[in-house]
Amino acid sequence: MNVLIIGATFGIGYELAKKYLNTCDNLILLGRTQSKLEEIKQEFSSGKAKVFTESLDVTILDDCKNKLSNIIKINSTIDKVIYCSGYYEPHDTFEIDVSLFQKTMDVNFMGMINVFSILLPHLKNQNHGQLGIVASLAGFGGLPNSSSYGPSKAAMMNYVESIKIDCDKYNIKVSIINPGFVQSRLTEKNTFDMPFLMTSEKAANIIYEGLQKEKYEITFPLPMMILFKSLRILPRSIYFWVVKIITKS
Numbered sequence: 001m002n003v004l005i006i007g008a009t010f011g012i013g014y015e016l017a018k019k020y021l022n023t024c025d026n027l028i029l030l031g032r033t034q035s036k037l038e039e040i041k042q043e044f045s046s047g048k049a050k051v052f053t054e055s056l057d058v059t060i061l062d063d064c065k066n067k068l069s070n071i072i073k074i075n076s077t078i079d080k081v082i083y084c085s086g087y088y089e090p091h092d093t094f095e096i097d098v099s100l101f102q103k104t105m106d107v108n109f110m111g112m113i114n115v116f117s118i119l120l121p122h123l124k125n126q127n128h129g130q131l132g133i134v135a136s137l138a139g140f141g142g143l144p145n146s147s148s149y150g151p152s153k154a155a156m157m158n159y160v161e162s163i164k165i166d167c168d169k170y171n172i173k174v175s176i177i178n179p180g181f182v183q184s185r186l187t188e189k190n191t192f193d194m195p196f197l198m199t200s201e202k203a204a205n206i207i208y209e210g211l212q213k214e215k216y217e218i219t220f221p222l223p224m225m226i227l228f229k230s231l232r233i234l235p236r237s238i239y240f241w242v243v244k245i246i247t248k249s
Contacts, residue, residue, distance in 0.1 A: 002026040003049075003080045004071065006058065006115055009036040011184040012134060013084030015204030021047035026075055030056040030067070031085075058085050058111030059103075068118040080211070081119055082132040083112050090145035101148045108152035109159070120163075123172050130173040132211050133160050137180045137219065140228040141239060144247050153178075164216065175211055178219040179203050195246055196221045 001024040007013040009031035017029055017040065027049040031037055037053040044051045054071070057063050072078065087107035089100055112133065123129035138146050139153030160176040167174050181194035182203045198221065210218035219225040227246075231239045 001079045002028065002075045002077055003082070004028040004030070004078055004119075005082045005084060006030045006056065007083065007085030007134075009033050009040065011084070011200045012179070012182060012203050012207065013082070014040070015200045016082060016084070016207060017044070019204055019208045020080075021049050021051070024049045024080075026050050026052065028052045028054070028071055028075065028078075030054050032057055058114055059106040061114045061117070064114040064118055068115065072118075072122050077126055078119065078122060078129060080130045080132070081115075081123075082134070082211075083115060084134045085111050086134065086136075088146075088149045091148065093147060104148040105152050105155070108149070109155045112156060112159070120167075120172075123167075124170045128171040130175070130211065130214065131160075131167070132175045132177055132207070132218075134177045134179070134207075135160075137178050137224055137228050139178065140232060141243070143243060173214045175215055176217055177207055177210070178217070178225075179207075180221050180224040193247065196224055 003020045003024045003026070005013050005017055005020075005028070008017045008029035013031070017027060020027055021044050027044070027047075029037060029040060029051065030053070032055060034055040037055060041051050041053045052071070052074070054067050056067050085107055087104050089104070091097060091100055116131075123131075133156060135156040136149070136153040138150040139155075139157045142150055157176055157178070160174060164174050181197045183197060183199050203220070206220050207218055227242070231242060
């Protein structure tokens with residue numbers, strides 16, 4: 001089995017790479033930080049899988065075309081693709097930095113599209129595969145300090161719903177992954193309380209098990225999933241009241 005992880009240098013992507021190191025034949029790890037990729041390759045040298053690393057900027061289409069096309073040439077079969085690249089920066093509602101919104105959408109949503117524009121046709125041609133896309137519970141509804149991040153994750157969720165039926169026709173399993181608050185370089189920027197905050201390792205364990213079972217939706221932790229899904233069907237006045245309480249905004 002050949003596993004490709006985009007955004008593998010830190011957080012959930014890195015922890016998932018550790019999970020697949022001894023369960024696959026070839027582990028292909030992509031990220032922006034070349035020095036970190038080299039460290040990971042050295043760290044993983046004693047594992048079962050043959051590890052291939054490559055720096056990639058998902059926001060540059062030509063970079064995606066060149067790097068991913070080369071990966072396909074070397075590894076003709078790609079069995080599992082996990083998109084973990086993400087960007088988040090809290091910001092003031094009344095001081096809109098347009099470049100921040102652009103970067104957030106470029107990494108979280110358009111980066112995914114750039115990657116899939118190369119990989120989806122290949123998965124279709126090989127007539128099998130699995131896609132795991134890391135979105136967020138923030139995609140279910142607006143949250144304070146998240147007016148750029150939340151919409152980008154909502155776009156990811158909508159896109160995955162849009163491709164699911166067509167992917168089924170070619171035996172491509174699709175999973176949308178919606179974590180709650182996970183300890184990472186991104187959540188360290190938050191100044192509000194983060195209920196049910198968990199480690200990247202624990203989140204990766206949940207995701208790994210969900211992908212093994214080929215679940216379409218991997219949303220956690222359970223209390224937050226129940227809360228956010230319930231809030232979607234409640235009047236907005238109740239939604240804003242609850243969000244204000246849980247984020248102590």
